[in-house]
Amino acid sequence: MTNILVVSGASRPESNVHAAVAAATRFVQGAGATVRQCDLASVRLPIMEWGSDDQSTHPSVLGVRADARWADGFVLVTPEYHGNMSGTLKNWFDYLYLELAGKFAGVISVTGGGGGDMSIIAVKNCFAWCHGFTLPFHAAVRPGDITDGEITAPKVVDRIARIAHDVARYAPVLRAAFDAARAMGRGPEAGVAGMHVGDWENA
Template sequence: MTTRLMIIIGSVRPGRAGLPIATWVRGRAEAHDGFEVDLVDLAELALPFMDEPAHPRLHQYTKPHTLAWSARVAAADAFVFVTPEYNHSYAPALKNAIDFLNLEWWRKPVGFVSYGGVSGGTRGVVALDQAINGLGLVKVGANVELSFAGRMIADGVFTPSEKDLAVLDKELAELIDLSEVLKPSRLKG
């Protein structure tokens, strides 16, 4: 059984560390047996600030960008959010992308690869906890936290530590397991 994994790059800033980190995550997931990967770069997706007239729970989307985003997220079985910490909180582009939808997230596992300064992006992930819990996303136990990740990027390539590799592999395994366990409890659109 193949798990459709969506990796979302949560930062849209020029020069962001998220792009090379997400490239590493994608490569590791593709090398892992059992994943079909969809890499989403929010800078390319270019969702506007929430512009739907009806609450996302109603699933009455009117904008082509929302309809396309909805179909893409609905097709995913699991997610990895590659996200920075901004001012002790989450990346606004990631929060906006999450808020555009509702039922599409329900009962799907999510893992994080966070990055930042000394905290490794942990506070940004914690700030998202209420939102992801409210949407029914189920967070895995193993999450990669990269302190000073910019120091681990040279010529646009992220080089992880052995610990980071081990934690990501554990996270990916948990995403597959949880995806299978949660499938029966997902709402049918």
């Protein structure tokens, strides 16, 4: 079974992001994967403090790390804030690295009317810096695409469905390839996976 984590980068309970998270979750389930949601508006992670002993045993930190480690792939949904991802989502990224390496993600931005490109690029960039791979297309949701808390614009629904199916399709393929490469050891023939040999043993 393929495990997909749908992450909400919303900073508030009433966020339009929840409509995109609901749609993505529905389509990932429809694609046959097992889904968990990580709703950062309710998890309320503390701001990451590198090296903090308190944070390394904080229940919310342990929870998000465990969920990310469980996942083969991700659908990352961010509100667009000042042409970027939300601080909430960036803070989630800052707790993670090994949990994302060699995995696959699709990205959705929820905006106040903009095209979402800047926040989408920001999320993809951050995922790449964690040695993850992203889908070469994405979706943006504007306020007019949502009716009564549900995404109703056909083109946006279509894009989210494609993202969900592609994440469910490619995440296990990439994970298997990455794990096989990692098993080759640290040499250059193992590519980026060779940089992650012993990750969990040393964590």
